[in-house]
Amino acid sequence: MTAITDRQKLAYANAQAADGRVNIEFETDQGMTLNMGPQHPATHGTLRVIVKLDGEQVIDCEPVMGYMHRGYEKLTEVRTYPQVTTLVNRIDWLGSFANEVPFILAAEKLMDVQAPPRAQWIRTILFELSRLGNVSLFVGDMALHIGAISAAFYALRDREFVLNQIEAATGGRFHPNFDRIGGLKDDLPKGWIADTKACMNKIRDFCDEMETLVEGNEIFQARTRGIGVIPADIALQFGLSGANLRASGIDWDLRRDQPVGLAWNEVDWNVITHPDGDSFARFWVRLQEIRESTSIIDQLLDGLPSGPIMAKVPRIIKVPEGEAWVATENPLGEMGYYVVSKGDLGPFRTKIRTASFNNLSILPWVCRGVLVPDVVTILASLYFILGDIDR
Amino acid sequence: MTPLSSPEIAETAGTAVEETPAEVDELRQAVVAELTAELGEQLVGSHIRNGDDIWVRVTREAWRETGIVLRDRGGFKAFEFLSVIDWLPSPFGKNEDSPTDAPPEISSEIKTGYAGGDTRFQVFARVHSLPRKLGITIKVDVPEEDLAVDSWLPVYAGVNWHEREAHEMFGVSFNGHPHLVKLYLPGDFEGFPLRKTFPLLARHVKPWPGIVDVEPMPADPAAEGDEPATDEPATDGAATEASPDAEATE
Numbered sequence: 203m204t205a206i207t208d209r210q211k212l213a214y215a216n217a218q219a220a221d222g223r224v225n226i227e228f229e230t231d232q233g234m235t236l237n238m239g240p241q242h243p244a245t246h247g248t249l250r251v252i253v254k255l256d257g258e259q260v261i262d263c264e265p266v267m268g269y270m271h272r273g274y275e276k277l278t279e280v281r282t283y284p285q286v287t288t289l290v291n292r293i294d295w296l297g298s299f300a301n302e303v304p305f306i307l308a309a310e311k312l313m314d315v316q317a318p319p320r321a322q323w324i325r326t327i328l329f330e331l332s333r334l335g336n337v338s339l340f341v342g343d344m345a346l347h348i349g350a351i352s353a354a355f356y357a358l359r360d361r362e363f364v365l366n367q368i369e370a371a372t373g374g375r376f377h378p379n380f381d382r383i384g385g386l387k388d389d390l391p392k393g394w395i396a397d398t399k400a401c402m403n404k405i406r407d408f409c410d411e412m413e414t415l416v417e418g419n420e421i422f423q424a425r426t427r428g429i430g431v432i433p434a435d436i437a438l439q440f441g442l443s444g445a446n447l448r449a450s451g452i453d454w455d456l457r458r459d460q461p462v463g464l465a466w467n468e469v470d471w472n473v474i475t476h477p478d479g480d481s482f483a484r485f486w487v488r489l490q491e492i493r494e495s496t497s498i499i500d501q502l503l504d505g506l507p508s509g510p511i512m513a514k515v516p517r518i519i520k521v522p523e524g525e526a527w528v529a530t531e532n533p534l535g536e537m538g539y540y541v542v543s544k545g546d547l548g549p550f551r552t553k554i555r556t557a558s559f560n561n562l563s564i565l566p567w568v569c570r571g572v573l574v575p576d577v578v579t580i581l582a583s584l585y586f587i588l589g590d591i592d593r
Numbered sequence: 594m595t596p597l598s599s600p601e602i603a604e605t606a607g608t609a610v611e612e613t614p615a616e617v618d619e620l621r622q623a624v625v626a627e628l629t630a631e632l633g634e635q636l637v638g639s640h641i642r643n644g645d646d647i648w649v650r651v652t653r654e655a656w657r658e659t660g661i662v663l664r665d666r667g668g669f670k671a672f673e674f675l676s677v678i679d680w681l682p683s684p685f686g687k688n689e690d691s692p693t694d695a696p697p698e699i700s701s702e703i704k705t706g707y708a709g710g711d712t713r714f715q716v717f718a719r720v721h722s723l724p725r726k727l728g729i730t731i732k733v734d735v736p737e738e739d740l741a742v743d744s745w746l747p748v749y750a751g752v753n754w755h756e757r758e759a760h761e762m763f764g765v766s767f768n769g770h771p772h773l774v775k776l777y778l779p780g781d782f783e784g785f786p787l788r789k790t791f792p793l794l795a796r797h798v799k800p801w802p803g804i805v806d807v808e809p810m811p812a813d814p815a816a817e818g819d820e821p822a823t824d825e826p827a828t829d830g831a832a833t834e835a836s837p838d839a840e841a842t843e
Binding site: 267268271273275276277279280311435436438439440441442452454459460524525526527529536538540542544551553555559560563564567592 | 645646648670671672673674676678679682683704706707717719723726728730749750751753754762776777778779786787789793
């Protein structure tokens with residue numbers, strides 16, 4: 203068990219507000235058991251974490267989930283392929299469009315259909331917009347969990363601009379259901395490109411604001427630096443992905459390393475990594491990725507090819523027999539679908555690999571030996587959406 | 594307003610997609626060759642889709658060893674997921690058929706996918722390699738009378754929750770897993786929801802909404818003159834049911 207440093211004590215002193223949110227359930231002879239959730243604000247939904255304590259230090263913790271398990275893997279077996287996108291929209295509800303894309307790509311792979319270039323580019327743009335909508339909320343949310351309330355309001359304000367753009371293009375703020383096998387439902391509306399570029403400028407300003415408001419904040423740094431360190435090999439073993447993996451110094455991004463036909467390889471951008479692997483690194487990587495995303499969207503808007511948005515696909519979609527795995531770099535990390543088809547109208551079996559499920563499974567490992575308020579920091583910095591865990 | 598793409602961009606995009614299969618195919622062949630060298634007889638099936646993916650099937654005894662070989666010698670250090678496939682066709686169909694029609698014929702023939710298989714249940718897992726930039730799907734047959742394989746917990750720590758999920762959803766045990774309790778479901782839940790034999794009760798209680806609204810199409814006035822046999826609109830349910838019967842007897 204690690205010794206408590208002075209800095210950790212200071213961090214604890216700064217965390218009274220966070221500590222107040224933890225409700226004490228009962229006390230036993232061997233230490234104490236705390237019950238966080240299922241309505242805890244740091245749990246993004248309904249996650250319950252049972253924490254065993256020795257004084258202020260966590261001996262062990264166990265996340266309890268399933269409060270909103272919806273059985274999507276079973277439901278996909280009684281739906282047709284186009285109907286499944288409606289379901290998977292609800293997995294990570296902050297970045298809905300990004301959930302549709304890998305499923306549609308898996309079906310296209312089995313059918314040997316390729317969407318036309320314009321559709322792929324618009325898919326990529328909407329994918330990155332959903333990343334902005336998701337991760338910009340994280341930046342405010344993480345500060346909120348640590349006790350800085352105002353940052354969350356800035357995040358909600360600026361996220362609204364992104365949601366407006368998604369709504370203008372797709373018709374849905376949260377659940378676009380816009381992706382089709384072979385292309386997209388519709389083309390972009392008039393004036394959308396200019397509006398989106400203006401929106402990207404606002405998001406870049408938001409990043410500057412967050413850097414001065416949150417990242418440079420002394421209390422924020424004290425609460426996050428050196429807290430919840432995940433070494434690179436452990437991160438890989440647990441199957442961490444996305445910004446959590448890159449914050450442990452691993453240069454791995456599916457957008458660059460496993461191209462699935464979308465347009466990321468057509469533009470210049472960087473994979474952001476951080477060597478520390480602590481909560482601060484995870485925050486920093488995500489904040490920088492927002493910036494990269496705005497740059498990706500700007501370049502894609504400039505080079506958007508013209509042409510059709512829909513490939514020739516039959517009206518009633520039957521997917522040939524086979525198995526396909528497609529994973530993409532979603533806002534929360536690697537999300538993939540393993541689709542087994544038997545040549546029917548709907549999938550025979552769909553395994554949905556979500557990022558948050560693997561990302562959260564490291565929580566018991568990383569929480570051992572930390573202080574109570576740091577559990578909140580770690581939960582916030584791992585960043586999960588309960589819909590992404592409970593599927 | 595929309596800037597037109599230069600033809601070069603479209604061209605490079607097209608060639609990039611076409612080039613990759615031939616290039617990475619050798620990489621994937623090499624992975625299978627390596628595994629065959631390490632496992633020998635224990636590797637019972639493999640399938641490669643050029644430029645896309647690898648599937649291998651190993652014996653139940655070699656399941657954990659395969660994981661160790663992949664992690665330590667193959668460089669597949671990153672774990673992605675573990676789950677189970679139930680290859681039995683669902684005895685309930687899709688529950689999308691009309692409640693009045695006879696249920697469709699459902700075969701109970703078990704037909705497995707890539708890399709073959711002999712049993713109804715198959716555990717499958719996926720790992721990937723960062724330096725090689727490719728992933729691999731490993732399958733193992735699990736006989737129905739003894740639904741158990743060795744746990745991968747000593748190999749990939751992240752498999753913990755995946756095995757717990759597979760255990761509660763399919764009833765497959767993982768030997769050596771220290772805490773194989775329910776992850777999502779309540780503790781007293783009975784049955785294994787993701788098995789094909791587990792009915793999706795919501796569909797049985799209430800018919801699929803798209804089906805109950807279906808009414809016979811009104812006769813097309815243009816086609817009416819051409820087809821004198823079917824121009825009589827059905828007035829009640831008995832008439833619609835009688836006509837297909839009459840046709841069948843003829």
